[in-house]
Amino acid sequence: xxxxxxxxxxxxxxxxxxxxxxxxxxxxxxxxxxxxxxxxxxxxxxxxxxxxxxxxxxxxxxxxxxxxxxxxxxxxxxxxxxxxxxxxxxxxxxxxxxxxxxxxxxxxxxxxxxxxxxxxxxxxxxxxxxxxxxxxxxxxxxxxxxxxxxxxxxxxxxxxxxxxxxxxxxxxxxxxxxxxxxxxxxxxxxxxxxxxxxxxxxxxxxxxxxxxxxxxxxxxxxxxxxxxxxxxxxxxxxxxxxxxxxxxxxxxxxxxxxxxxxxxxxxxxxxxxxxxxxxxxxxxxxxxxxxxxxxxxxxxxxxxxxxxxxxxxxxxxxxxxxxxxxxxxxxxxxxxxxxxxxxxxxxxxxxxxxxxxxxxxxxxxxxxxxxxxxxxxxxxxxxxxxxxxxxxxxxxxxxxxxxxxxxxxxxxxxxxxxxxxxxxxxx
Amino acid sequence: xxxxxxxxxxxxxxxxxxxxxxxxxxxxxxxxxxxxxxxxxxxxxxxxxxxxxxxxxxxxxxxxxxxxxxxxxxxxxxxxxxxxxxxxxxxxxxxxxxxxxxxxxxxxxxxxxxxxxxxxxxxxxxxxxxxxxxxxxxxxxxxxxxxxxxxxxxxxxxxxxxxxxxxxxxxxxxxxxxx
Numbered sequence: 349x350x351x352x353x354x355x356x357x358x359x360x361x362x363x364x365x366x367x368x369x370x371x372x373x374x375x376x377x378x379x380x381x382x383x384x385x386x387x388x389x390x391x392x393x394x395x396x397x398x399x400x401x402x403x404x405x406x407x408x409x410x411x412x413x414x415x416x417x418x419x420x421x422x423x424x425x426x427x428x429x430x431x432x433x434x435x436x437x438x439x440x441x442x443x444x445x446x447x448x449x450x451x452x453x454x455x456x457x458x459x460x461x462x463x464x465x466x467x468x469x470x471x472x473x474x475x476x477x478x479x480x481x482x483x484x485x486x487x488x489x490x491x492x493x494x495x496x497x498x499x500x501x502x503x504x505x506x507x508x509x510x511x512x513x514x515x516x517x518x519x520x521x522x523x524x525x526x527x528x529x530x531x532x533x534x535x536x537x538x539x540x541x542x543x544x545x546x547x548x549x550x551x552x553x554x555x556x557x558x559x560x561x562x563x564x565x566x567x568x569x570x571x572x573x574x575x576x577x578x579x580x581x582x583x584x585x586x587x588x589x590x591x592x593x594x595x596x597x598x599x600x601x602x603x604x605x606x607x608x609x610x611x612x613x614x615x616x617x618x619x620x621x622x623x624x625x626x627x628x629x630x631x632x633x634x635x636x637x638x639x640x641x642x643x644x645x646x647x648x649x650x651x652x653x654x655x656x657x658x659x660x661x662x663x664x665x666x667x668x669x670x671x672x673x674x675x676x677x678x679x680x681x682x683x684x685x686x687x688x689x690x691x692x693x694x695x696x697x698x699x700x701x702x703x704x705x706x707x708x709x710x711x712x713x714x715x716x717x718x719x720x721x722x723x724x725x726x727x728x729x730x731x732x733x734x735x736x737x738x739x740x741x742x743x744x745x746x747x748x749x750x751x752x753x754x755x756x757x758x759x760x761x762x763x764x765x766x767x768x769x770x771x772x773x774x775x
Numbered sequence: 776x777x778x779x780x781x782x783x784x785x786x787x788x789x790x791x792x793x794x795x796x797x798x799x800x801x802x803x804x805x806x807x808x809x810x811x812x813x814x815x816x817x818x819x820x821x822x823x824x825x826x827x828x829x830x831x832x833x834x835x836x837x838x839x840x841x842x843x844x845x846x847x848x849x850x851x852x853x854x855x856x857x858x859x860x861x862x863x864x865x866x867x868x869x870x871x872x873x874x875x876x877x878x879x880x881x882x883x884x885x886x887x888x889x890x891x892x893x894x895x896x897x898x899x900x901x902x903x904x905x906x907x908x909x910x911x912x913x914x915x916x917x918x919x920x921x922x923x924x925x926x927x928x929x930x931x932x933x934x935x936x937x938x939x940x941x942x943x944x945x946x947x948x949x950x951x952x953x954x
Binding site for chain 2: 545547548561563566567568587588589591592605607610611612633634635636649656677679680693695700722723741767
């Protein structure tokens with residue numbers, strides 16, 4: 349991944365048009381604003397071996413688990429514990445730990461690092477498994493995230509998202525940057541910088557490309573950007589406006605909104621910009637299309653009923669069915685990875701908030717206590733939603749768990765952050 | 776509107792006959808020759824009359840005395856209906872475009888900052904489309920017009936209150952060379 353980003357930085361230097369791509373100067377910083385009520389107590393011991401490398405690794409693992417809101421960290425003491433150390437279960441039990449991680453870091457003959465670790469269930473007095481990784485020093489952070497993913501998956505039964513990435517737009521005075529960072533906000537890289545707005549970044553299903561809308565030509569145009577090469581191509585630049593790209597689950601097509609035939613209407617177009625065909629006809633606004641994960645449906649926002657509401661239609665075309673009925677402003681549908689629920693933005697008493705609907709029962713819940721929420725995006729494990737909001741007049745990103753209990757904000761100093769998109773699992 | 780169409784037809788007719796001032800003219804100002812004809816227009820309007828402005832000349836687009844220098848119309852919250860007060864402005868721009876058929880206009884629709892960015896792109900598009908349609912009804916050719924949306928992305932007033940929002944719910948009219 350780092351290598352990819354490095355190549356991205358290099359190739360983008362050649363793109364003088366917009367003067368692109370370097371490690372971003374402003375990094376996202378995380379603040380935890382709400383934690384889960386049932387946090388599992390876990391101790392992450394310092395790993396044996398190189399103490400500096402061990403500290404760097406375990407600090408990232410601890411921060412990952414702490415930020416997840418599902419674990420509380422138990423003081424592991426100052427003594428490093430390797431994966432071969434005999435575990436004193438009753439001692440850890442009396443310290444309040446339900447789980448323990450031990451491990452080691454050793455230097456390989458070619459100057460890389462070998463990380464080994466073991467996870468224990470203290471209650472059951474049994475190891476739950478472990479892994480070994482070889483990594484360069486530049487890959488240590490990624491290794492730590494993979495250790496966190498393993499621990500999270502074993503203890504919660506749900507895949508971890510610590511190795512995933514997020515895309516978002518940073519706006520400072522007269523400058524817009526499309527950035528990509530690790531899910532914990534580290535390693536921010538700029539994929540595109542422009543003097544004109546960039547909106548609606550969205551990841552291709554395989555995580556290799558981003559589609560987005562750029563206003564650099566004084567009108568909205570849809571691009572697809574390769575993260576490996578830093579090159580991009582125009583997908584939709586028809587007369588009028590071109591916006592709201594959404595990938596089909598197979599990554600071959602995009603749903604886009606074009607005004608070329610009058611009004612904002614939905615079309616399907618191949619990812620290379622060929623083969624545009626109209627999806628639906630309505631007299632009002634149709635926008636913000638999103639495929640359901642199974643590719644069967646396209647959810648979208650329309651004002652055909654007099655106010656903006658969410659509808660869905662078969663992805664092959666056909667009649668639309670209204671999904672939201674409460675309130676007079678429901679927009680930006682995002683379907684969960686399991687296809688069972690929908691996050692969207694609902695306006696209630698002048699506040700715009702992230703709402704979650706169970707698509708089977710139509711039960712809805714407001715997840716946030718902020719009031720300028722936009723652009724919700726599910727983590728690929730479906731447990732968290734990242735969205736844009738405003739705190740003290742500044743644009744920030746925030747995450748919320750799907751039960752509304754675990755909350756964090758991610759902000760950049762002296763700039764607005766907006767338009768988050770959570771990337772897919774890394775293969 | 777009927778009167779306007781009549782005036783437009785007369786101006787086209789006069790132009791076709793190669794009539795001389797003071798009637799509106801210079802309908803042949805092409806993209807290539809526009810600088811030249813602009814200069815000619817400027818010279819003529821000075822020579823013919825120093826206080827009477829030729830409302831179809833390129834100079835009139837920027838002259839603060841001309842209604843054509845006004846380029847914005849404003850909308851109510853979440854609305855895309857053109858208010859009556861803008862009808863004279865729209866008619867003036869229609870006359871200009873009819874008199875200058877090689878001139879093109881980019882209509883940029885804008886919204887205030889509230890709500891979804893993409894929905895606001897669509898709302899701004901509605902606002903741009905209604906103006907485009909109004910100009911077409913007045914006789915402007917479709918290929919002279921492009922209606923696009925900037926959504927909430929380019930606020931003229933960066934504030935966060937009703938006064939700022941009202942200023943940002945807007946269509947802007949840009950002519951060839953201005954975008």
